[in-house]
Amino acid sequence: MENPSDYFNGWMKTQQQAYSALQNQMQSLYQNSTAASDNPFTSWSKAVFEAFPIGADANLAKDVFSKSLYSNEATQKLFEMWQPLLNAMREKTLDPSNLSQFTDPAQTKQLFDKMFSFDTDLWTQMQKQAAQYADLAKQNSQPWAESMKNPSFNFSDYQPDAMAKQMEAMYAKFGDTTGKLFGVPALGKDREKIEQMNRFAKAMSSYAGRHLEYQQMMQKTGSEAMQSVVKILAEKSAAGEKFEKFDDFFALWIDTNEKTFNKLFYTEDFSAKRNAMTEAGFNTRKLYNEILEAQLVDLPIARRSEMDEVYKLVYDLRKQVKDLNSQIQGLKKEQM
Amino acid sequence: MTNPFSNLDAKSALKHFGEMNSKMLKGATLLTDIEDIDVGTAPKEVIYTEDKLAVYHYAPDAKIACGVPVLVVYALVNRPYMLDIQPDRSFIRNLLSKGLDVYIIDWGYPSQADRYLSMDDYINGYLNNCVDAVRRDAKSDKVSLMGVCQGGTFSAIYSSLHPEKVHSLVTLVAPFDFSTDEGLLFNWSKSMDVDALVDAYGVVPGNILNDGFLMLMPFNLNIKKYIDMLDVMEDEEKLLNFLRMEKWIFDSPGQAGECLRQFVKDCYQANKLVKGTLQLGDKTVNLGKITMPILNIYASGDHLVPPAATKPLNDLVGSKDKTLYEFKGGHIGVFVGSRSQKELAPAISKWLIERDAPKMAKKPAADKPEKAPKASTVAKAVEAAKPVIKAVEAAKPVVVAKPVEVAKPVEVAKVTTQPAAKPVEVAKPAEAVKPVVAAKPATDNKQ
Numbered sequence: 001m002e003n004p005s006d007y008f009n010g011w012m013k014t015q016q017q018a019y020s021a022l023q024n025q026m027q028s029l030y031q032n033s034t035a036a037s038d039n040p041f042t043s044w045s046k047a048v049f050e051a052f053p054i055g056a057d058a059n060l061a062k063d064v065f066s067k068s069l070y071s072n073e074a075t076q077k078l079f080e081m082w083q084p085l086l087n088a089m090r091e092k093t094l095d096p097s098n099l100s101q102f103t104d105p106a107q108t109k110q111l112f113d114k115m116f117s118f119d120t121d122l123w124t125q126m127q128k129q130a131a132q133y134a135d136l137a138k139q140n141s142q143p144w145a146e147s148m149k150n151p152s153f154n155f156s157d158y159q160p161d162a163m164a165k166q167m168e169a170m171y172a173k174f175g176d177t178t179g180k181l182f183g184v185p186a187l188g189k190d191r192e193k194i195e196q197m198n199r200f201a202k203a204m205s206s207y208a209g210r211h212l213e214y215q216q217m218m219q220k221t222g223s224e225a226m227q228s229v230v231k232i233l234a235e236k237s238a239a240g241e242k243f244e245k246f247d248d249f250f251a252l253w254i255d256t257n258e259k260t261f262n263k264l265f266y267t268e269d270f271s272a273k274r275n276a277m278t279e280a281g282f283n284t285r286k287l288y289n290e291i292l293e294a295q296l297v298d299l300p301i302a303r304r305s306e307m308d309e310v311y312k313l314v315y316d317l318r319k320q321v322k323d324l325n326s327q328i329q330g331l332k333k334e335q336m
Numbered sequence: 337m338t339n340p341f342s343n344l345d346a347k348s349a350l351k352h353f354g355e356m357n358s359k360m361l362k363g364a365t366l367l368t369d370i371e372d373i374d375v376g377t378a379p380k381e382v383i384y385t386e387d388k389l390a391v392y393h394y395a396p397d398a399k400i401a402c403g404v405p406v407l408v409v410y411a412l413v414n415r416p417y418m419l420d421i422q423p424d425r426s427f428i429r430n431l432l433s434k435g436l437d438v439y440i441i442d443w444g445y446p447s448q449a450d451r452y453l454s455m456d457d458y459i460n461g462y463l464n465n466c467v468d469a470v471r472r473d474a475k476s477d478k479v480s481l482m483g484v485c486q487g488g489t490f491s492a493i494y495s496s497l498h499p500e501k502v503h504s505l506v507t508l509v510a511p512f513d514f515s516t517d518e519g520l521l522f523n524w525s526k527s528m529d530v531d532a533l534v535d536a537y538g539v540v541p542g543n544i545l546n547d548g549f550l551m552l553m554p555f556n557l558n559i560k561k562y563i564d565m566l567d568v569m570e571d572e573e574k575l576l577n578f579l580r581m582e583k584w585i586f587d588s589p590g591q592a593g594e595c596l597r598q599f600v601k602d603c604y605q606a607n608k609l610v611k612g613t614l615q616l617g618d619k620t621v622n623l624g625k626i627t628m629p630i631l632n633i634y635a636s637g638d639h640l641v642p643p644a645a646t647k648p649l650n651d652l653v654g655s656k657d658k659t660l661y662e663f664k665g666g667h668i669g670v671f672v673g674s675r676s677q678k679e680l681a682p683a684i685s686k687w688l689i690e691r692d693a694p695k696m697a698k699k700p701a702a703d704k705p706e707k708a709p710k711a712s713t714v715a716k717a718v719e720a721a722k723p724v725i726k727a728v729e730a731a732k733p734v735v736v737a738k739p740v741e742v743a744k745p746v747e748v749a750k751v752t753t754q755p756a757a758k759p760v761e762v763a764k765p766a767e768a769v770k771p772v773v774a775a776k777p778a779t780d781n782k783q
Contacts (some may be wrong), residue, residue, distance in 0.1 A: 004395045246352040250563065257555045265520050265551070282536035289536075302590040307448065308538065315452040318387075322461070 140181075144173035167212050171205070179205065193294055200287040207280040214277040217270065225260035231255055356566055363569025370572075373484035373579045376417030378428050382438075387442030391466050393473060394432055395767065401435025401687075402692045403502045405474035408440040409494075410484035412458070412595070413545060415587050416440055419484070419671055421580050427671045427681055434685035439470045439479075439485075445589040451538040455490075455599060456617040463494050466500050478503035480688055484640060485509055485667075489603070492649060494614065496625040504691050505630045506684060509638055509667050510643040510682070512623070514607045518642035520552050533594035542588025552639060581672075591717060602638035611647065623649070629657035629691050633670070640667040659687065665731035 110141060147169045184198075238241075243249045264270050293303045302310075356485060375553040384391040393408075406500045408428075410416035419440070431438050441463070446453070472480050480503045483491025488510020516522055533540055568574035600604045608614035614621040630653055634646035643662075650658045663680055665673050 086431075244347075245348055250639070254560045255556045258553060261554060262520075266523060268527075272523055274524065275527045275529060279532045282529070285536045286532075305539075312452055313447045314449060319461075321458075322485040 004266045077236075105302070140177040143177050144170050145174045171209050171212075175205070193291075195285070196294060197292050200284070200291055203280065203287050204286040207277070207284045210277040210280040214273050217264070217273055221261055223258070225257045228260060229256045232256065348564075354629055355571050359566045359569050363566065364574065366569065366572055366575055369464075370576065370579070373576065375422070375583060376420045376424060378420045378426060378432065379712040383439070383473045384466060386462060386465055387445060388450065389462055389466070390442045390444065391469050392438070392440050392442060394438045395439060395469075396435075397429065397432035398435045399710065400437050402437060402480075402689045403476070404478060404480050404688070404692055405437045405470050405476055406480045406482050407470050408438065409463065409481055409483040409487035409491045410443070411442060411484055411485060411540070412443055412591060413525060413590070414586065415584060416442055416484075418668070420582050421584060421672055422577060424675065425577075425672050426745070428495050428675065430677055431685055432682035434682060434689070436685055436688060437474060441466050441475070443589065445497050446539050446592045448539050449588075451593045454594045455493075455602075458592075458595055459490050459494050460497065460617055460619070463490060464498060464501075467494070467498070469598055471501065480504040480506065482684070483508065483510055483623060484600070484671075486511075490607070492623060492626065493609070493614070495628065496623050497616070497619055499625055499627055504628055504688060505626065506633070506688070507630070507646075507649065508633045509633075509635050509641045509646060509670050510649075511603070511641045511721050513610045513645050513648040514604045515610070516642055518644050518646040519638075519640060521548065521640060522604065522642070522645065524548070525600055528604075530597050531602040534597045537590075538572050538593050540593060540596055541590050544589050545591065546586065549640075552729075589720040610652065622654040624654045626653040629659075630655050630659060631659045632685050632686075633661040633680070635663045635665050635667055635670050637665055637669075638667045657691070751753055 147166070179202075185195075188194075229252065289304060295307060296303055381395070382390050382393040383393045392684070406527075408419065410419070420426045423429065427567040428438060428440070443462075450524040465671070467481075471477065478501055481495060483489065483506070485508070488507035489512060490506060492507060492510065492512065495505045509521075514522060533544070537544070549707040565575075565578055568578055602614055606613075609621060609623065612620070612622050612624075630650070632649050633644065634641075634643040636643060636739055636744075647660060650660050661680075661683065662668055665675055670676055
């Protein structure tokens with residue numbers, strides 16, 4: 001379906017054809033109803049009227065109809081639609097020529113909108129809302145998506161600094177926009193689980209950010225080490241020195257890297273970034289375990305937190321037993 | 337600028353790669369023929385077990401020259417068979433050959449059920465019970481403690497709290513003053529969030545600690561070591577030496593969370609041991625209460641426990657007889673290097689023998705005939721213990737699911753069934769105990 005109006009136009013066209021055919025048929029049948037008692041249509045309409053004591057108690061009829069068709073709102077509305085016609089037939093006040101009013105596009109559309117909950121106002125409203133959602137989504141995603149469109153940066157190039165800055169910018173934008181969705185309070189019976197998932201997603205995001213910082217620092221240092229190796233090679237080359245064996249170069253490479261990284265490892269910046277990354281990783285793992293536990297709660301297995309309680313109990317009991325054993329030994333010695 | 341890579345001799349490099357490939361092919365055949373990597377082969381027997389730990393007594397290899405038994409207290413990190421890694425490079429066999437009566441604690445592999453074990457449990461609980469077990473087995477009032485790395489820290493703490501049971505204290509490459517910034521581990525630990533680590537894991541996997549150790553020299557330990565391995569791949573003995581060390585490095589027990597938490601917080605971060613504020617249970621640790629003779633050994637090239645962390649012990653103890661010994665080498669070289677075999681182990685033996693007290697040896701401290709205690713008092717205590725014992729028994733099927741780990745029967749079976757390997761002469765020429773070139777850099781990444 002391209003759009004709602006296409007749907008309704010097509011539907012209306014079909015309905016008009018159906019009503020026209022029905023109008024012709026009913027007019028013909030109604031005019032000849034007394035003479036055609038064994039006409040299949042009269043037999044059918046008689047059975048229908050008997051089944052639905054329309055007029056005596058419309059609400060009861062409605063209920064019966066609903067129940068007989070396993071009740072749903074659509075069928076009730078369908079009944080409401082046909083009830084005037086059926087009443088008119090029963091009361092013999094039906095003028096088949098008036099059936100044309102049923103084919104009035106505006107009225108039918110209104111009726112069927114109601115029947116299928118197609119509220120045009122609502123639809124219009126929904127269209128507006130959809131547009132608002134689209135705008136919101138765009139507002140949310142565009143900043144961090146656009147932050148990736150840095151013409152001076154190319155992912156295929158090995159540029160640790162540029163890549164880190166790019167990713168940092170993306171994460172920052174993401175946190176200010178879409179990332180906020182993770183902080184929206186959850187509702188309903190699964191609220192706790194949803195909040196757990198949100199906390200986990202946040203922790204993952206935090207870990208990814210810390211990991212990126214750490215990775216960037218290591219890549220930068222690796223790059224510096226490589227430049228140092230190249231510099232040493234250049235100096236050797238200028239001095240006319242030559243590596244006789246690959247081992248010699250390998251030793252130089254290992255030694256230069258080790259020294260360069262060792263220098264980094266002694267900095268406070270390294271300790272801080274490494275610890276921030278591992279801490280974020282440990283927190284993520286902890287939250288992941290909590291999610292697992294929440295999912296496993298209905299299974300007949302002991303969960304980690306429950307086992308920890310048992311371990312604690314056993315630990316305390318073991319200590320008590322050992323203390324008591326020690327007291328017994330002490331008492332035995334006293335008796336000697 | 338001249339292309340810096342132009343000074344690489346391409347022909348020579350290609351030849352070298354060809355030789356490497358050739359070694360790899362030969363080594364592959366050897367590797368597939370190796371069925372077992374044997375370690376810790378000095379004959380020994382279990383004399384005591386408690387929970388996951390076991391105390392072993394090594395079979396004497398010479399006439400006992402030292403009446404006071406020596407209890408080796410290894411670190412909780414890694415396995416104690418480092419001290420007996422192979423017959424011709426065995427610190428333990430070396431001590432035995434000098435006439436020492438040697439016992440060792442194997443802490444075992446903690447499981448999640450051990451996550452609440454604290455430093456107090458390890459030192460005032462397990463270590464104290466092990467000391468008592470050795471005293472009983474050796475019929476000696478006292479023992480000499482030989483603490484290795486973290487085991488040295490624990491031994492010093494124990495000696496300060498129970499000086500009446502410790503005859504002499506030997507500490508090897510053990511940290512005491514954690515305020516130093518010389519070692520990377522000391523640097524990193526200061527800002528480490530150990531709470532997050534312990535809360536996430538309970539029992540902290542050995543691999544996490546291993547990652548930290550490998551980071552100390554990432555290029556040597558992750559790359560060069562394995563490239564160098566190619567040099568020994570044609571020689572079965574050297575290859576086995578390498579593989580033994582490799583096995584030890586990655587045979588890393590998990591760490592009981594609460595103990596690790598306190599060790600990092602109180603020692604690495606707050607330096608409470610030196611400040612005299614370390615609390616174990618209801619006791620405050622005062623290193624000044626150590627009055628027995630001490631031999632404090634540090635390694636000048638130790639990048640794990642720098643000398644600055646080890647040496648201050650001698651200024652903190654109350655002992656009059658105290659020796660500071662410098663070993664020229666690295667952290668693991670203390671145990672497996674040729675200098676260790678030739679110099680250090682004999683020096684330790686000599687130091688202990690010199691301080692042996694024949695008058696106090698062989699006293700059947702725990703073997704006195706026991707009088708029957710008063711029935712009423714014992715019965716009362718037993719009665720009080722009953723509900724607790726019952727509760728523990730009830731919990732057993734759930735939490736003590738791996739009793740096998742308690743005594744490590746695999747190792748026990750191995751050592752009890754093997755004939756005693758030929759001991760190494762301490763004064764043997766250096767070549768006999770020369771460390772494998774490739775294995776050496778692989779060793780110094782552990783406590």
